[in-house]
Amino acid sequence: MQFHHQGYVSADPRIQPAAGIGLNRPAELPDHVDVLIVGAGPAGVVAAAQLAQFPEITTRLVDRRASRLEVGQADGIQPRSVETFEAFGFADRIVAEGCRVVETAFWKPDPKDPARIARTSRVLEDPNHVSEYPHITVNQARVLDYFSEAMAFAPTRMQTDWGYEFQSLERTETGSHPLKVTLLKKSADAPDETRIVHARFVVGADGAHSRVRAAIGCTPAGDSSNHAWGVMDLLAVTDFPDIRIKCAIQSDQEGSILLIPREGGHLFRLYVDLGEVDPADRGAVRKTSVDQVIARARKILHPYNLDVRDVAWFSVYEVGHRVCDRFDDVPPAEIGTRTPRVFIVGDASHTHSAKAGQGMNVSMQDGFNLGWKLAHVLQGRSPASLLHTYSGERQVVGEDIIRFDKRWASILAKRPEDFSSPQALEDAYLQITEFAQGFMTCYPPSMIAGEGEYAGLASGYPIGRRFRSAMVARVADGVALHMGHEARADGRWRLYVFADRAAAGQSEAMRTLADWLQHAAESPLRGYTPGGLDANAWFDLSVIYQQLHTEIDINQVPAVFKPAVGRFGLTDYERVYSVLPGDDIFAQRQIDRDGAMVLVRPDQYVAHVLPLSATIRLGKFIGGFTSRQS
Known part of the structure; x- marks a missing residue:
């Protein structure tokens, strides 16, 4: 955890300084919001917790319940979900x-x-x-509590607005907030009150009987x-x-x-x-x-x-096994002609049995996938076309989960004599392990997933799959740590530069790359990060050397990997890594010894793999999903 860069901190460092709308967050639900999330279940709170990191975006999370969930239906937490909890800062506590x-x-x-x-x-x-x-396994209510804490500790100081029941949605196509949402405010000690909220975007996280889903004409198919x-x-x-x-x-x-x-x-x-x-x-x-x-x-x-x-x-x-054919309000025939404005996540978009332990886990990944994309579009850092990738990526995952769940549910329902062999049940269980853990998701090529021409340079990081962590040493202090655990759910893209064989400061390829990153107009740090922000505010760079940390002179590491941060311009040393003795990340993740760049999305999925020399390709790819900044 990094802090003190804006000045000395003596309180709980997990509580980020309030900023933007968090400085004077209105207690009452505003008439106009950027994002209205309907439903404070797993998918809704993850999307909200991600959006809470963006102080300039007005996000409100409403739920028809009067207060927090106390008894949750879901309880199984797969490893991919715990990995996500790490990004939001509470994995160790919920595991304990x-x-x-x-x-x-x-x-x-x-x-x-x-x-x-x-x-x-x-x-x-x-x-x-x-x-x-x-x-x-842990009560779903506690998962929601932890995400609610992450929301409250974020710059926007987000909280759930309880007691609001979704009634209807109308797309007006006028003004900056084209969605007119009618809510019914319910209270035990006051008459019901109708509220109208105008939103730029709406996220339906309101469960298997979703009214938001019905409002956009999506019908779950299945049996x-x-x-x-x-x-x-x-x-x-x-x-x-x-x-x-x-x-x-x-x-x-x-x-x-x-x-x-x-x-x-x-x-x-x-x-x-x-x-x-x-x-x-x-x-x-x-x-x-x-x-x-x-x-x-x-x-x-x-x-x-x-x-x-x-x-x-x-x-x-x-x-029951049901999945919608789209997860937003744009019919297939209209994709590319208008921007999605309404999205469905979690049980609103797909339902399946509980025995495979997938419902809450898959729902949270829906929210994680969508949250940062909405934020980037609202910030102006990405074009609106980025929002089409949510349905394009997650709808396929929903179909995969249905196929998996049908298979596993039918296996569990079999009588012993119906199995082909005494070990058939155990064999089937072993075959589904990696899928059940949440690690088989693979997003297809798109504006945020490369084609894979150079995928062989980092075989352990398949494009479209989640970025799998590995142990490294931090050069500045010799601390051994999981590199992937350092990535927070802060909306930043991450570029991991795996250096070639040469020592720090002695590689022409690394010098050329560092110079391009620091000075070129096509660099993510120059062309796609606004002036006035820290150099790593939107794109976080890390470098991993093939030598031991004791063999690396930190002063020879290019300055671009040690950015000046905060109001005092302090040097950030914590993204310079080396291999560990007998625990070489290059060998574990099959990284080419001539080096490679691995670009990772804010939701921890690998977007591209490129050689160190492919700066033009990198700039062009980033330009496909990021708007130019001045």
């Missing part, structure tokens, strides 16, 4: 609070007595060490599986030995259970198979009582006992 899931135990009918279940195997959650982050599950969070006493381990449990005749240990050391969740649903009477299964689901769970867990002391949360649901 959550329950770490390190393995899954598989239980099946005992061959000696099929009426009893027996453990057959255990599988590691991340056998291939895809991520340094863990898979955890239900005709299979129902009862889900409950329990405090119970049991002799089932794996009660604190994630388990997939298959009984011989009574169905299946997915068991998820929860945070706090005592709570656990059961997804209990209720069997097939009669399509002609879908309401019948929803009347299943909690006592009936507990009784079913006891039969599945035989011969183990389940003494339920408290049910913290309970629901019955059918597995």
